[in-house]
Amino acid sequence: MSTSEERQARQRGLTFLVKSQLLTSDDVARALRRMAHEIVEHHHELTDLSIIGLQRGGEPFARTLVSLLSELAGGDVPLGLLDVSFYRDDLSLNPVPDSAMTAIGHDLTGRQVVLVDDVLFTGRTIRAALNALMDWGRPRSVQLAVMVDRGHRELPIRPDYVGKNLPTSLDEAIVATLEGVWIGTRAAP
Amino acid sequence: MIDSIRGANLLTLDGLSREAIVEVLDTAESFVEVNQRAIKKVPALRGRVVASLFFEESTRTRLSFETAAKRLSADVLSLAVASSSVKKGESLRDTITTIDALGIDAVVMRHQSSGAAEQVSRYVPHVRVINAGDGLHQHPTQGLLDVFTVRQVLGERSGTSGAETGAELFAGLRVLIVGDIRHSRVARSDIAAYVALGATVRVAAPGTLLPEDVASWPVDVADDFDEALRWADVVGLLRLQHERGSGSFVPSLAEFTSTYGLTIERARALAPGTLIMHPGPMNRGVEIDSRVADLPSAVIARQVSNGVPIRMAVLYLTLAGSERESGL
Numbered sequence: 001m002s003t004s005e006e007r008q009a010r011q012r013g014l015t016f017l018v019k020s021q022l023l024t025s026d027d028v029a030r031a032l033r034r035m036a037h038e039i040v041e042h043h044h045e046l047t048d049l050s051i052i053g054l055q056r057g058g059e060p061f062a063r064t065l066v067s068l069l070s071e072l073a074g075g076d077v078p079l080g081l082l083d084v085s086f087y088r089d090d091l092s093l094n095p096v097p098d099s100a101m102t103a104i105g106h107d108l109t110g111r112q113v114v115l116v117d118d119v120l121f122t123g124r125t126i127r128a129a130l131n132a133l134m135d136w137g138r139p140r141s142v143q144l145a146v147m148v149d150r151g152h153r154e155l156p157i158r159p160d161y162v163g164k165n166l167p168t169s170l171d172e173a174i175v176a177t178l179e180g181v182w183i184g185t186r187a188a189p
Numbered sequence: 190m191i192d193s194i195r196g197a198n199l200l201t202l203d204g205l206s207r208e209a210i211v212e213v214l215d216t217a218e219s220f221v222e223v224n225q226r227a228i229k230k231v232p233a234l235r236g237r238v239v240a241s242l243f244f245e246e247s248t249r250t251r252l253s254f255e256t257a258a259k260r261l262s263a264d265v266l267s268l269a270v271a272s273s274s275v276k277k278g279e280s281l282r283d284t285i286t287t288i289d290a291l292g293i294d295a296v297v298m299r300h301q302s303s304g305a306a307e308q309v310s311r312y313v314p315h316v317r318v319i320n321a322g323d324g325l326h327q328h329p330t331q332g333l334l335d336v337f338t339v340r341q342v343l344g345e346r347s348g349t350s351g352a353e354t355g356a357e358l359f360a361g362l363r364v365l366i367v368g369d370i371r372h373s374r375v376a377r378s379d380i381a382a383y384v385a386l387g388a389t390v391r392v393a394a395p396g397t398l399l400p401e402d403v404a405s406w407p408v409d410v411a412d413d414f415d416e417a418l419r420w421a422d423v424v425g426l427l428r429l430q431h432e433r434g435s436g437s438f439v440p441s442l443a444e445f446t447s448t449y450g451l452t453i454e455r456a457r458a459l460a461p462g463t464l465i466m467h468p469g470p471m472n473r474g475v476e477i478d479s480r481v482a483d484l485p486s487a488v489i490a491r492q493v494s495n496g497v498p499i500r501m502a503v504l505y506l507t508l509a510g511s512e513r514e515s516g517l
Contacts, residue, residue, distance in 0.1 A: 087231060
């Protein structure tokens with residue numbers, strides 16, 4: 001289990017205590033397949049589609065979606081990775097996030113971008129991602145795909161493709177990977 | 190040992206742990222990518238103010254720091270000491286207090302006196318102080334960009350990216366630092382960085398240009414320069430510092446060149462792949478032959494271009510989560 005949320009929690013000296021597993025790896029795989037079909041349904045033509053995974057939690061989901069979509073489209077769907085550390089608005093509240101590489105090998109101008117992340121929570125990461133994305137060109141449209149939507153939005157941001165809606169309380173924590181989805185709490189070790 | 194420079198001052202590399210240095214290098218790796226984009230700017234330090242105070246001449250370090258701050262969207266206050274009240278005899282303390290009154294978050298400072306940056310950090314404890322060279326003491330960002338450059342080049346050779354390797358490439362790496370060790374803050378920072386990362390360091394210089402306390406340094410003194418050159422994986426040259434009176438420590442420049450200069454003959458005798466480094470500005474024909482500086486194994490231009498991402502990393506790590514901010 002290594003999601004952005006978890007790493008940040010570790011930096012604050014917290015660990016993740018599992019309460020229960022909500023999705024198995026099979027459930028996650030099925031959800032991703034459904035999301036891939038939804039993306040195809042919405043876009044028809046996949047020629048100008050770009051999948052951008054958010055570092056680091058979104059990366060495995062973005063990779064899986066790209067291979068599913070490439071299969072469905074019968075051609076390569078380009079993958080990019082975006083790190084939003086330097087665009088965050090909470091540097092003063094949180095310790096410096098571990099920055100990962102941004103790797104976008106193609107011009108995003110005119111592309112239909114689907115951002116992919118593991119867990120959608122306050123929406124602030126996505127706000128940062130939108131700002132970061134605009135430095136890479138002017139996409140024709142930007143959509144959002146997340147494995148888990150746990151609610152508690154602080155900004156007017158909503159996902160277009162959702163693996164699983166999970167109503168949570170604020171003191172709960174979610175960890176989502178290709179191996180499954182867990183709910184638990186943060187506690188000092 | 191200090192394990193991270195997050196939210197701290199960067200006054201010296203002495204006492205920084207391997208983890209702390211690797212963290213700077215890994216962060217800089219992300220900024221290399223930012224510097225390759227069409228829009229070379231991220232909003233990470235938006236609204237922060239960085240003052241650059243250079244009491245001593247410098248072009249590359251100053252430009253590199255100011256570029257770094259601007260690429261992080263910080264505002265830069267640049268004090269041109271030559272045309273300031275310092276020339277009218279204002280004390281360091283008064284200069285700093287005045288600038289602090291304008292509301293600054295960080296000071297990047299170069300000064301001819303060793304310890305000046307630390308002194309300033311005591312005057313303004315709420316401001317992050319980044320030492321851009323103090324007298325004969327330290328030049329931390331130069332040390333960091335030197336090890337960053339070595340990691341980058343060796344990483345490329347072995348086909349790995351820097352961030353994956355951490356400090357692995359430095360285990361057993363043989364580094365030879367040559368020249369005016371006595372007057373060199375670069376040597377002091379380089380040695381601290383290389384040793385923390387696990388490299389073995391030798392120094393080679395005429396006895397007069399070795400510091401008196403060299404025995405207490407974590408380095409060996411090379412007796413035979415030519416043997417040491419064959420031993421080394423990395424050769425770090427230093428500028429003979431005329432302005433600090435190095436000239437009077439050697440009988441003549443020509444003699445220094447013939448005994449400790451990297452001449453073209455010596456460069457040709459190096460093991461293949463040996464890296465040649467120089468912090469600049471070079472005295473071509475003194476410590477380094479002009480032709481050597483232009484060899485492919487000389488990574489001097491790369492050192493300069495790595496200055497910006499390293500300084501971005503240092504500004505980013507020291508400023509983010511600083512005390513003034515966390516109090517909000």
